[in-house]
Amino acid sequence: MRAGSAGEFRRSFGDGLVKYLARRVIRAIFLLIGVSALCFLFTEMAPGSFFDEMRANPQISPETIAGLRAQYGLDQPLAVRYGRWVKSALRADLGYSIAYNTPVAPLLWSRAKNTLLLALTAMILTWIVSVPVGLWAASWRGGWLDRGITVLSSLLIAVPEIVIAIALLASAVRWRLAPVGGMVSTSIESMSEWARLKDLAAHLELPVLILALCESAIIVRHVRASGLEVLNASYVRAARGLGITRVRLLFRHVLPAAANPAISLFGFSLGGLVSGSLLVEVICGWPGLGPLVLDATLSRDLYVVMGGIMFSALFMAGGNLVADILLMLCDPRIRTGGEHAN
Amino acid sequence: MRISGKLGMGTRLKAAALAASLLVLHLAILCAGFISPYDPAIQNRDFPYAPPTRLHFNDAAGFHLRPFVYAWTPAGESYQEDLAVAYPVRFFVRGDPYSFLGLFETNLHLFGVDDPQKIFVLGTDAFGRDVFSRVLWGGQISVAAGVVATAVTLLVGTLIGVIAGYFGGWADEALMGTSELFLALPWLYFLLGVRAFLPLHVSPARTFLLLTCVIGLISWARPARIVRGVVLSARTRNYVAAARGFGGSHLYILRRHILPEAFGVLLTQAALLIPRSIAAEAALSFFGLGVSEPAPSWGNMLGELRQYSVLISYGWLLAPAAALFVTSVMYSLLADALHSRLESR
Numbered sequence: 289m290r291a292g293s294a295g296e297f298r299r300s301f302g303d304g305l306v307k308y309l310a311r312r313v314i315r316a317i318f319l320l321i322g323v324s325a326l327c328f329l330f331t332e333m334a335p336g337s338f339f340d341e342m343r344a345n346p347q348i349s350p351e352t353i354a355g356l357r358a359q360y361g362l363d364q365p366l367a368v369r370y371g372r373w374v375k376s377a378l379r380a381d382l383g384y385s386i387a388y389n390t391p392v393a394p395l396l397w398s399r400a401k402n403t404l405l406l407a408l409t410a411m412i413l414t415w416i417v418s419v420p421v422g423l424w425a426a427s428w429r430g431g432w433l434d435r436g437i438t439v440l441s442s443l444l445i446a447v448p449e450i451v452i453a454i455a456l457l458a459s460a461v462r463w464r465l466a467p468v469g470g471m472v473s474t475s476i477e478s479m480s481e482w483a484r485l486k487d488l489a490a491h492l493e494l495p496v497l498i499l500a501l502c503e504s505a506i507i508v509r510h511v512r513a514s515g516l517e518v519l520n521a522s523y524v525r526a527a528r529g530l531g532i533t534r535v536r537l538l539f540r541h542v543l544p545a546a547a548n549p550a551i552s553l554f555g556f557s558l559g560g561l562v563s564g565s566l567l568v569e570v571i572c573g574w575p576g577l578g579p580l581v582l583d584a585t586l587s588r589d590l591y592v593v594m595g596g597i598m599f600s601a602l603f604m605a606g607g608n609l610v611a612d613i614l615l616m617l618c619d620p621r622i623r624t625g626g627e628h629a630n
Numbered sequence: 631m632r633i634s635g636k637l638g639m640g641t642r643l644k645a646a647a648l649a650a651s652l653l654v655l656h657l658a659i660l661c662a663g664f665i666s667p668y669d670p671a672i673q674n675r676d677f678p679y680a681p682p683t684r685l686h687f688n689d690a691a692g693f694h695l696r697p698f699v700y701a702w703t704p705a706g707e708s709y710q711e712d713l714a715v716a717y718p719v720r721f722f723v724r725g726d727p728y729s730f731l732g733l734f735e736t737n738l739h740l741f742g743v744d745d746p747q748k749i750f751v752l753g754t755d756a757f758g759r760d761v762f763s764r765v766l767w768g769g770q771i772s773v774a775a776g777v778v779a780t781a782v783t784l785l786v787g788t789l790i791g792v793i794a795g796y797f798g799g800w801a802d803e804a805l806m807g808t809s810e811l812f813l814a815l816p817w818l819y820f821l822l823g824v825r826a827f828l829p830l831h832v833s834p835a836r837t838f839l840l841l842t843c844v845i846g847l848i849s850w851a852r853p854a855r856i857v858r859g860v861v862l863s864a865r866t867r868n869y870v871a872a873a874r875g876f877g878g879s880h881l882y883i884l885r886r887h888i889l890p891e892a893f894g895v896l897l898t899q900a901a902l903l904i905p906r907s908i909a910a911e912a913a914l915s916f917f918g919l920g921v922s923e924p925a926p927s928w929g930n931m932l933g934e935l936r937q938y939s940v941l942i943s944y945g946w947l948l949a950p951a952a953a954l955f956v957t958s959v960m961y962s963l964l965a966d967a968l969h970s971r972l973e974s975r
Binding site: 458 | 819823824941
């Protein structure tokens with residue numbers, strides 16, 4: 289890049305960027321359309337509905353239920369319902385919750401804020417810890433530290449999240465290591481600002497730890513693998529021969545070259561911000577999107593469930609998009625739209 | 631298989647140990663009725679949350695080879711033993727009737743104690759049901775869910791991968807585009823959604839079947855892409871071109887030359903997918919959306935622990951989590967072994 293003239297740089301950069309971005313955005317939109325269409329197909333196949341319980345109640349007449357069905361548009365054919373839903377989604381309503389009697393989107397957003405708080409904290413912690421750990425393990429290849437880290441990360445990847453979460457929860461509850469359940473203490477009203485913040489942080493500890501443990505195992509493994517590849521390169525050996533310090537070698541010379549897989553993973557992390565913590569939220573009683581969607585599932589409040597799915601799909605698509613853009617900014621092969629673009 | 635000659639003694643021993651422990655695990659789960667002393671659904675309302683029954687080898691008279699338990703009465707978190715009355719553990723006893731693998735009815739159990747005494751190796755749950763028996767029987771459901779879901783995934787994945795890789799063109803583009811969609815699905819949310827659209831109260835057998843199919847169908851994308859890659863490279867081989875030249879049909883070439891190449895990859899994928907499907911089923915059942923009571927599965931047994939008071943007091947209810955742990959680790963070791971043996975040629 290540095291060798292080319294400024295005009296050439298702009299041309300290749302601009303063209304590649306626009307084309308590449310356009311393709312990725314279109315893909316993201318297709319993803320969202322696909323997911324919503326799939327969901328609607330499933331609603332069509334569902335035999336039960338929210339009004340089943342009302343139907344069992346003799347005090348509510350069939351006419352009332354039919355009226356309600358018509359009011360919520362549930363008596364319309366699939367295509368009409370889908371069209372209406374898309375319109376509502378474009379107005380940022382995402383349909384109407386029958387159980388809560390409000391548009392879905394604000395309902396979701398009030399819970400998604402908690403989910404994002406939890407997931408973002410976990411993600412920051414994960415990345416701050418696992419990149420250095422992965423590189424460190426790679427640079428001590430075969431040593432006891434490396435072997436320990438490898439075994440631990442394999443174990444964390446192999447064991448289902450539900451087991452890790454329950455085990456940590458059990459130890460936290462038994463030995464009173466951290467408060468569990470909800471995101472604030474019951475005495476929150478009487479606390480000062482600072483005490484509230486500390487209370488929130490204490491409630492974050494356990495779910496963040498569970499999430500970070502599960503995710504960092506994967507990242508450590510990938511960073512280690514790509515670090516190993518780069519560490520074999522001759523320029524790294526040359527740098528080492530010049531007597532460069534290990535820290536400078538790893539972070540200045542190895543990390544940038546080993547960054548590509550990590551950046552893709554970063555996109556996955558971003559994409560999973562909303563959806564990745566469902567299980568942990570339910571297990572730890574964190575009032576995020578997960579418990580809301582779970583309750584909606586149990587009470588058959590379909591549009592809330594769909595909203596939850598769409599919300600997490602939106603983040604998925606957005607995360608992948610961000611990862612693609614980051615990759616493009618970091619990798620000239622993609623930037624110039626060469627054969628390696630995919 | 632070429633590599634097996636080069637394998638060191640240690641590697642072989644490890645492989646044998648892994649195979650043996652996997653076999654033991656699955657045999658134990660398969661023969662749940664025989665090994666478990668009680669019926670998993672039978673309640674003992676007098677003994678809710680009874681802790682694991684203590685086995686003894688020593689009494690006043692000294693050491694006994696045959697273990698025994700003392701008569702006991704529940705007392706809060708622990709229980710009181712009556713040292714005067716001992717019940718020896720007997721083997722091959724008659725007890726609750728069960729169907730052995732669906733083949734024949736029997737009431738023979740591996741071990742038990744004389745009535746009225748009960749032996750709860752892993753304690754009991756809220757209804758006084760034997761946790762040990764439930765873990766074994768639950769294992770049947772959980773592992774079956776994993777295997778069936780994986781079979782569905784691999785079947786669909788292979789079919790789509792072969793079509794995309796072998797025939798190429800627009801079919802390839804369309805299928806791989808769809809697979810990207812499925813790869814980017816927030817799968818647990820989607821699973822919840824799918825479950826929301828399925829009937830809530832249907833027979834356990836139907837729920838089980840629906841669930842496993844859905845879990846299986848959701849994850850076809852990765853194996854499909856892997857199979858596609860294998861097929862793409864196999865298609866260019868000279869012997870495939872030769873077979874084409876001799877007039878071999880597509881079906882013949884696929885069966886004879888191309889699918890065998892994908893065998894190792896599929897086996898590794900199976901070892902990876904089975905524990906993940908088991909975990910997916912466990913998560914759904916944990917939420918109360920999967921296998922429903924009174925049928926046990928590892929997931930719905932863990933569901934009881936959603937009350938923190940239960941979680942603090944009755945540690946033995948974590949047994950299904952331990953079972954999940956052991957199963958997942960074994961399968962992951964198997965996947966590693968298969969990967970290094972079948973794929974890195």
